[in-house]
């Protein structure tokens with residue numbers, strides 16, 4: 209039964225790894241999760257990936273080639289498969305992220321998508337936060353807070369997203385709202401899968417180190433790991449956010465290593481970056497629940513388990529869907545925007561005061 213105030217929202221996310229679009233339905237009033245709905249995924253074709261890749265690093269005024277059309281048609285194709293959505297939360301494709309400089313760019317035209325779908329679309333979630341002095345990322349933390357409440361957490365815990373980039377959310381679920389002081393601390397931890405994927409592509413022509421198979425047979429170079437951890441990013445207090453390619457240095461530090469050792473070292477770098485980040489948490493979490501593709505890499509999970517000093521588990525262990533959490537997050541945030549509730553706060557993006565992000569486009 210739908211509670212009064214609840215809205216059936218459909219969220220869509222295309223992450224930094226450019227594999228495809230995730231979409232998920234969520235019934236929520238923008239505060240509590242009432243129920244999770246159906247999900248679907250639409251992979252990009254090789255031609256689409258080429259068009260998107262060519263636009264990486266570009267800004268709205270640049271020539272984006274075919275990329276905007278790819279983003280529009282892939283989202284329309286996927287989102288048209290769903291029925292009953294009252295609002296769509298459309299993240300778009302991050303092409304560039306430079307919050308202290310030129311801003312942040314999530315390619316995608318929500319107004320046009322709204323007209324094509326015949327449903328209100330909330331989009332451009334990050335710009336207002338950046339314009340108000342925030343990092344514009346990460347934005348999933350407000351949803352992580354709702355997830356912590358949904359799973360009945362009663363002690364501080366963390367969600368860790370291991371996508372191209374890693375991001376960590378520390379949560380005190382006993383607080384009454386995500387924007388309340390002390391409820392959240394969130395920030396990007398460093399690279400997660402991006403440098404490892406780049407290594408696999410360069411050296412083996414593969415998209416990723418599937419199941420950590422190559423890293424499992426390698427040895428971590430403590431020298432390269434030590435050099436990596438000297439990066440000033442790790443000592444910087446949160447808030448802090450990253451672009452996909454901000455850590456290309458990780459890859460160059462492993463250039464002279466043989467393939468398996470390089471893979472093991474890059475995997476260890478991602479785990480060690482999380483460990484560094486954990487030192488900023490206001491109190492030790494009782495567990496770290498991992499979402500994003502990195503949770504499927506057993507070597508990365510094992511290294512995290514050894515380094516973090518608390519249980520590290522995929523979000524599936526508490527009944528959440530680690531492939532869809534980000535799409536669900538943007539469904540949740542869309543409803544918050546419609547209801548005028550904030551989507552970021554000083555503790556998540558460093559913005560001065562809580563901000564209601566997003567633009568609403570009606571069909």
Ligand SMILES: Nc1ncnc2c1ncn2[C@@H]1O[C@H](COP(=O)(O)OP(=O)(O)OP(=O)(O)O)[C@@H](O)[C@H]1O
Nearest residue numbers: 223224225371372373401416418419500501504505
């Ligand atoms: N079975 C697996 N073994 C090892 N790695 C995997 C596996 N499955 C997925 N991955 C890794 O996870 C990545 C995809 O993660 P995910 O879909 O969370 O990223 P994303 O959402 O695009 O990124 P971001 O959250 O940074 O925007 C893949 O590129 C790969 O590196």
Ligand SMILES: CC(=O)N[C@H]1[C@@H]2OC[C@@H](O2)[C@@H](O)[C@@H]1O[C@H](C)C(=O)O
Nearest residue numbers: 302305345346347348371373375534
């Ligand atoms: C600018 C941008 O798109 N950042 C992404 C990226 O991917 C992971 C990490 O870097 C996070 O900061 C963010 O995505 C998630 C969904 C977020 O905003 O919470």
